[in-house]
Amino acid sequence: MFTKCLAYAASFTAFITAVAAQKPLMPSSPSWSPEFVNSFLDVTPEEQLPDLEDFYDHYVRSTGSKYKSNGTAWFNMLANRLNPRNPVEQLVLQLRKFVDPDEIFLGIDWFVQARQDSSPKEYHIDTDTTLLNKHDLRICPDTSSIYYITGGAGPTVIFNQTFNEFGLTPRIPQQVAIAWPTSNKLVAFQGDLYHGVLRHPKPKGKIPLRKTLIINWWKERRPLEAQDLDPTYFREVEYRQPIDPSTKSAEDIKKISYDSPFDSYLDDWLHQSIPLRGERLPTSGLQILTFAESGMQLDPHQVIPSWALWVKQSSGEEEEQQKTPKRKKKKAKKMAEEF
Numbered sequence: 481m482f483t484k485c486l487a488y489a490a491s492f493t494a495f496i497t498a499v500a501a502q503k504p505l506m507p508s509s510p511s512w513s514p515e516f517v518n519s520f521l522d523v524t525p526e527e528q529l530p531d532l533e534d535f536y537d538h539y540v541r542s543t544g545s546k547y548k549s550n551g552t553a554w555f556n557m558l559a560n561r562l563n564p565r566n567p568v569e570q571l572v573l574q575l576r577k578f579v580d581p582d583e584i585f586l587g588i589d590w591f592v593q594a595r596q597d598s599s600p601k602e603y604h605i606d607t608d609t610t611l612l613n614k615h616d617l618r619i620c621p622d623t624s625s626i627y628y629i630t631g632g633a634g635p636t637v638i639f640n641q642t643f644n645e646f647g648l649t650p651r652i653p654q655q656v657a658i659a660w661p662t663s664n665k666l667v668a669f670q671g672d673l674y675h676g677v678l679r680h681p682k683p684k685g686k687i688p689l690r691k692t693l694i695i696n697w698w699k700e701r702r703p704l705e706a707q708d709l710d711p712t713y714f715r716e717v718e719y720r721q722p723i724d725p726s727t728k729s730a731e732d733i734k735k736i737s738y739d740s741p742f743d744s745y746l747d748d749w750l751h752q753s754i755p756l757r758g759e760r761l762p763t764s765g766l767q768i769l770t771f772a773e774s775g776m777q778l779d780p781h782q783v784i785p786s787w788a789l790w791v792k793q794s795s796g797e798e799e800e801q802q803k804t805p806k807r808k809k810k811k812a813k814k815m816a817e818e819f
């Protein structure tokens with residue numbers, strides 16, 4: 481796993497020439513918390529869930545790992561405000577008001593992640609991967625969101641860290657959000673934040689397959705990566721009214737303070753584990769962990785893409801990497817494609 485994290489870190493070399501995207505702001509509405517992440521329960525009518533899960537399972541089975549080479553699926557919401565073409569698009573139309581009460585999105589691109597607890601999604605920033613690979617330019621969605629099809633698996637982790645031309649900023653996060661999967665729950669956050677998935681800290685028996693839909697919201701542009709949906713994924717669905725978000729408040733946030741800084745738990749973070757095996761955390765809901773200020777001294781103008789890469793550099797592996805720039809580049813490209 482350690483190697484996997486490090487390989488991931490290498491992908492951040494693309495940051496060096498990347499232009500930092502404008503930091504998007506979360507929309508504000510009374511039902512939203514003022515934090516960098518929000519979550520909502522029971523966001524779509526329950527009677528729709530069986531169809532949605534059937535479609536999801538079919539999509540996962542038929543695309544398998546191929547979906548990556550086919551990019552993500554584009555849905556133009558402006559043009560299809562009342563015309564969903566399958567249960568996922570139906571869901572998206574119902575979620576838009578939760579994500580932004582003003583609904584000023586051009587569209588979304590979506591893809592699926594169905595994973596075992598033993599291979600949690602690596603830390604990353606959502607990006608138009610094709611644009612990154614072709615033009616070395618990193619553009620993030622306005623808002624990122626995750627919809628949980630199933631519950632009971634490891635949580636999503638969102639670091640309150642965005643990026644600039646030198647790498648993640650701030651260098652070491654002080655606030656970290658932990659969102660636990662529950663069926664029919666939506667988690668939304670600023671589209672330029674570093675995030676990923678953690679292992680379940682207290683596995684009781686077998687952890688269920690973690691099934692999520694990743695929905696990225698774009699206000700002005702369609703990402704190059706987003707493809708038109710193959711018509712074999714069109715279904716007959718009737719537009720159904722969304723649940724009114726003003727009748728639902730954002731999920732309560734439990735705040736937990738740590739006396740030590742984030743970097744005193746680097747081994748845990750690199751292993752995609754919650755510090756102290758999550759012993760202080762309930763395994764449901766939404767939590768924000770606040771860490772003490774870090775004493776790490778880093779030159780703000782030195783390129784250090786992420787704390788994961790910093791660990792690697794300080795353990796002397798950088799030299800070896802410099803000897804094999806080709807391999808490094810290939811690895812970086814491979815990892816970038818995984819976003």
Ligand SMILES: *[C@@H]1O[C@H](CO)[C@@H](O)[C@H](O)[C@H]1NC(C)=O
Nearest residue numbers: 514515516640641649650655
């Ligand atoms: C997240 O980080 C930003 C920038 O460092 C900071 O202004 C903001 O207060 C942080 N959010 C929370 C909820 O602490």
Ligand SMILES: *[C@@H]1O[C@H](CO)[C@@H](O)[C@H](O)[C@H]1NC(C)=O
Nearest residue numbers: 542543544546547549550710
């Ligand atoms: C992937 O793209 C190819 C060609 O563009 C298409 O034939 C195929 O059906 C697509 N596969 C999926 C699963 O969308």
